[in-house]
Amino acid sequence: MDYKQIAQDILLALGGKENVAAAAHCATRLRLVLHDEGKVDQTKLDSMDVVKGTFSTGGQYQVILGSGTVNEVYKEFANLAGLSEMSTKDVKDAGAKKLNPLQRFVKMLSDIFVPIIPAIVAGGLLMGINNLLTAKDLFIAGKSLVEAHPEMADLAALINTFANAAFVFLPILIGFSATQRFGGNPYLGAALGMLMVHPDLLNGWSYGAALAKGEIPVWNIFGFEIQKVGYQGTVLPVLAASFILAKTETFLRRTVPSALDNLVTPLLSIFVTGLLTFTLVGPITRSAGNLLTDGIVWLYDTTGFVGGALFGLLYAPIVITGMHHSFIAVETQLLADMAKTGGSFIFPIAAMSNIAQGAATLAVLTITKDAKVKGVASAAGISALLGITEPALFGVNLKLKYPFIGAITGSAVASAFIALTKVKATALGAAGLPGIISIKPDSIISYIIGMAISFAVAFVMTIFLAKREGKKQSQNGTGKKAA
Structure with missing residues (x-):
């Protein structure tokens, strides 16, 4: 792999070194602060085989490259951009300056x-x-x-x-x-x-x-x-x-x-x-x-499955904005006061959302003929089922749009069910398949049924929307496929 060429192509797609204010990397991603994200050539980035996905959050523009690769590309990228070695904290601090007051408040809670x-x-x-x-x-x-x-x-x-x-x-x-x-x-x-x-x-x-x-x-x-x-x-x-x-x-x-x-x-x-x-x-x-x-407990208890469905529908869009970090403070209070609250209802709904995102991504894997999308979807789908949704969310579902709609539909239906059956968590953990151990013992069966509903509805809905998308594009004479 020609890491220097990859770094050069990414830098050009980002608008050149003049547009890069700060850069660092974590285990899988380039974490960048750009002066103007409007200058990013998204089409060029998406066409690069080495780029597994991109997303913008918390004032940072992040490029998913994968473990091992990101280290080598970052070395060349930093040299080409004329940037000194920075930590991810330095980049987070630089990115925070671009946030509005509400985003800064959420980031503060997250930092704590x-x-x-x-x-x-x-x-x-x-x-x-x-x-x-x-x-x-x-x-x-x-x-x-x-x-x-x-x-x-x-x-x-x-x-x-x-x-x-x-x-x-x-x-x-x-x-x-x-x-x-x-x-x-x-x-x-x-x-x-x-x-x-x-x-x-x-x-x-x-x-x-x-x-x-x-x-x-x-x-x-x-x-x-x-x-x-x-x-x-x-x-x-x-x-x-x-x-x-x-x-x-x-x-x-x-x-x-x-x-x-x-x-x-x-x-x-x-x-x-x-x-x-x-x-x-x-x-x-x-x-x-x-x-x-x-x-919060009153709202959950009185709105029942309607409130659960609405929260499940909106959870993934909230994740996109980064506002979900503010839930940590609320969940901590719900868990600390478990004698009164019975636990946290937020964690199970987050799990339903994550399972749905994973199911939608795996549905894309079964229907797409694009080798690059398949490569990203396989790993991202499994990761989402285990509780980490960023690769699935930003690398596949939001780009294609219809899987995202399928996912939030599955999340809404499953969240309505677990709200109806009063599923609550007694702990924080991986919001997905491993989350079973965090659920109250008398709710484990309902939690498993909820995960099955979330997966099935999101998977089937995504395939249905993909076929409809394909028919629509055929009728428009675009010659393009849904994925």
């Missing part, structure tokens, strides 16, 4: 929550394993595995403790990540999170019952009462507190003399932020978070 997802996923999946051990009638009629085999009881208890840790101490994870994102010291953020879940405080999950009984403990400071209530499993309070902490610390770093900085700045940052958190910010944002969670 994506780093802590592994901890939440680990805890959630362990919770799923615990559910498999303790759920009645799942494997044995009238009994759970633990009841049938009492020697497994302590194992289940151990797993449950491991599973709950990430959610009990969620403010520490968010405090670290959010304070770092807002420009403060992440370790002060972690300390703030620890303060918010300190064992001397009333457990946050006991707040409702204590409020009803009028037994909320308080600090009485010069006649002013401050509630001693923790923030276990909350999202909004620690986000707001982390923002205040970072800005307070930044202000103090600029104003406190350097000789006193290391002593005074951490002291005042934690004290001022902690005081504001327990007197003002925490109570207000706790109420706002409860209202948000209750509103």
Whole structure:
């Protein structure tokens, strides 16, 4: 493979080196920031065999080349464009400058929550394993595995403790990540999170019952009462507190003399932020978070299959805009407050959407005669079934349009079904075939049926639309085929 020629062809198709502001690469893609994406010769890029697909998101224009190839092409591309070595973070920062305020807000949430997802996923999946051990009638009629085999009881208890840790101490994870994102010291953020879940405080999950009984403990400071209530499993309070902490610390770093900085700045940052958190910010944002969670659950419970169908229809278009990253904060709150919410309904619907995108792509694989489309569709379709949809979405379905319509139709029908049967997840994970372990045990059968519906409807609908597209083009005398 002539990597230099490939790099040159890609650079020309992108509008020349004058149009490239920044470039880096990940495992499979060139990640670029362009001055004007309108100068891109999309037809030329699509005609290149080495290019598996392209898409634009988050201020970046990304060219899918595949693992191994992308490394070599990037070396030549950087030399031809006269760019120095950049990390993907540098490119993300450069691309963020092109985003509008709403996109920047979504990116901010993504930057905060994506780093802590592994901890939440680990805890959630362990919770799923615990559910498999303790759920009645799942494997044995009238009994759970633990009841049938009492020697497994302590194992289940151990797993449950491991599973709950990430959610009990969620403010520490968010405090670290959010304070770092807002420009403060992440370790002060972690300390703030620890303060918010300190064992001397009333457990946050006991707040409702204590409020009803009028037994909320308080600090009485010069006649002013401050509630001693923790923030276990909350999202909004620690986000707001982390923002205040970072800005307070930044202000103090600029104003406190350097000789006193290391002593005074951490002291005042934690004290001022902690005081504001327990007197003002925490109570207000706790109420706002409860209202948000209750509103989302109410909307899901009352709109039923209609709301599920609408969400399933719109999920893939939302992914295209990148707005789906904002769901992470909502899902985290739903999972942290599982006793009230029963879990997350967003994850199962995301899985239905991903399965549908994969099915539509595999349908294209069966009907197309274009060798390049076949090559992309085979790998992209399987990837989507496993929960990674970008190659299928941007490399095949959006380009041909009719598979995308078939996919969102399948997603809508399947999402209506799982909304009707109240399928919810107890964990985050790969939203697709592997997502079974993240689903509540009593909903696993419905989840599997939903995946089957999503796949079948999207697959059949895509083939139907392809034939109609072919007939339409034949009638118009274009001589072109649907794929």
